[in-house]
Amino acid sequence: MRIHFIAIGGSAMHNLAIALHKKGYEITGSDDIIHEPSSSRLKTFGLLPKKFGWFEGNVTTDLDIVILGMHAKSDNPELLRAKDLGLKIYSYPEFLYEHSRMKTRVVIGGSHGKTTITSMILHVLKYHEVDTDYMVGAQIEGFENMVHLTDSNDFIVLEGDEYLSSPIDMRPKFHLYKPNIALLSGIAWDHINVFPTFENYREQFAIFTESLTNGGIMVYNEEDDNVVKVVETSQNSIKRYPYSTPDYSIVDGVTYIDTSDGPMPLQVFGEHNLQNLAGAKWICQHMGIDEDDFYEAIESFKGANKRLEKLAESRKTLIFKDFAHSPSKVKATTLAVKNQYKSKSILACLELHTYSSLNKEFLKEYQGALDEVDEAVVFYSPEAVKIKRLEEVSVEQIKKSFNIKNLRVFTNPKEFKSFLFSTSLEDRVLLLMSSGNYGGLNLEELKVLV
Known part of the structure; x- marks a missing residue:
């Protein structure tokens, strides 16, 4: 072909x-x-x-x-x-559906967490040597490629993105997969250039729920009110499996999850990740992995690329990078770091890079997103605003939207880099959140600060 x-x-x-x-x-x-x-x-x-x-x-x-x-x-x-x-x-989503018509399609959807959940599932399946087709949106440790297709595997695991499919197919990608098994992790307004209202955005998840095959399985986060509303009001003939944050504890900077065999240490942390883990467990069980085998495998999961990824660590300093950019993701990420490292102060640096985050009407959604940190910094490029043909955003507008005392705002990459290298990180966690690169910052250079 x-x-x-x-x-x-x-x-x-x-x-x-x-x-x-x-x-x-x-x-x-x-x-x-x-x-x-x-x-x-x-x-x-x-x-x-x-x-x-x-x-x-x-x-x-x-x-x-x-x-x-x-x-x-x-x-x-x-x-x-x-x-x-x-x-x-x-x-590409249309092609993936055509390829998988005769397979059991497992689709992971949600405004946040879908890459991590998909990565967790694939990690567990690989640990137990269960081969599956897949498509995931980030590089995973131990996997050479983000897409794997065969003619023989029974399952295909797909990360279900809600963004548009192509310039001539304006349907969200996850509407095309028609899953047999699906998961919804959360619904928080995003992609406002395509979905101008929250109601319009939420409707896409309702359509996704209706797209499940008759008698299909929906695993969903019962702690998200919008997810509950979408799934539990659906008229589709599907089986519903809710999940929630499992019981856990944090001891000396390590998160332990409660299991039937007692507390088990994890290499990931934060309630958001624990929710993701609970959802991944349900999916794996529906794919034939029992609970004990899931826990055995997930203990070694280190996280998806750029999802609370540890860049550097010493006794007194840690540096993380994270893909978080929407308000709900930023809030979940900062809260996770704050709860995990209570004895350290948190310096959070958020880049406003996406169409939504640079839209002055959407900026108000960020109020409260950085409230948990000790020092907050926002970086954005006025040039990126011009490229996206958006109305100019001012430093004052950003400060007003976040409504944080002493918020620093940088628009010049050199000045931002100079700030990082002149700031003491002793007894601190530096958290870098962006879907971009802060105007060309090489994050590897920051390792000398530890």
């Missing part, structure tokens, strides 16, 4: 391209820009485009299908050529 990827450089797209290349398919691709690590990984497998840009000549009648990424625009010349030739065009 010959497959051409339009916008091959995306996180999920390049991993899907590699997975299909490994299956023996003939893969080509194009993009106007490809960042690391996508660039190096595509190059390793001989899939990096020789020249960046969009070229009609890449799309020919001998292609079997075209897979279209969200980075491309609806007037992309390669897309228009594919339409003219009458080629079959898939978004």
Whole structure:
């Protein structure tokens, strides 16, 4: 089979391209820009485009299908050529569904936690040598690729993103999978450029719930009122399995979860992660892993990439980086760190980088998100605001939105870096929260501060 990827450089797209290349398919691709690590990984497998840009000549009648990424625009010349030739065009979630029609589809959805929960499930399955197809949104320790596809496995585990599928398919990705088993971790307004009201955003999760196959299984967080409302009012004929935060304790900076065999130490921490663990346990049990085997495996889980990932540690200092950027994620992450390290002060540095976080109407949602920390810093790039064609955001607006005394706001990357390197981190935890890179900051350089 010959497959051409339009916008091959995306996180999920390049991993899907590699997975299909490994299956023996003939893969080509194009993009106007490809960042690391996508660039190096595509190059390793001989899939990096020789020249960046969009070229009609890449799309020919001998292609079997075209897979279209969200980075491309609806007037992309390669897309228009594919339409003219009458080629079959898939978004990547649409292709994954076609691949998994005869499999049991397990889809993990929610505004937050879905990457971690998916990672936990895959960690447990690998520990017990249970092979499964999968697609996850972050690199996991012990896994070479974020996408794995076979013709033989019975299950496929999919991280169910609520963002749009492609420029010509404006449905949320997780609406396309039609799960047999699903999970909803939480619902907190995000992606306001696509879902302008919270009601509109929440409705997408209701549609997801209705998309479960008849008699399917929904595992859901009963501590989230919006999730409960969506799942428990659904008219779909599904089985419902609620979960909540398990009992735990924290001793000398280590979190112990209560099990039937007594307290068990974990390498992750925070109530949000413990909720994730409880949801992952239910999913694994529905996939044939019993509770004791789940606990045996999860004890060695260190977390998903960029999810409360420990960058450096000494006796007096810790540095974490986290993907948190939406208000609910920021609040959960800061609370987790504060509760875990009560004897240290917390310096939290949040970058406002996404479309939603840089929207002045959405900024008010951040009130209270950083209240748990001892010192709060916000970084944003006015240039990023211009690139996203948003109305200018001022430092004063940000301070008013967070409503924190002595909040520091940086807009210059050099000044922000200078602040970090001139600040004492003795008896402190430095928490870096961003889906970007603070204007080009190399986080590895921060290890010298410990």
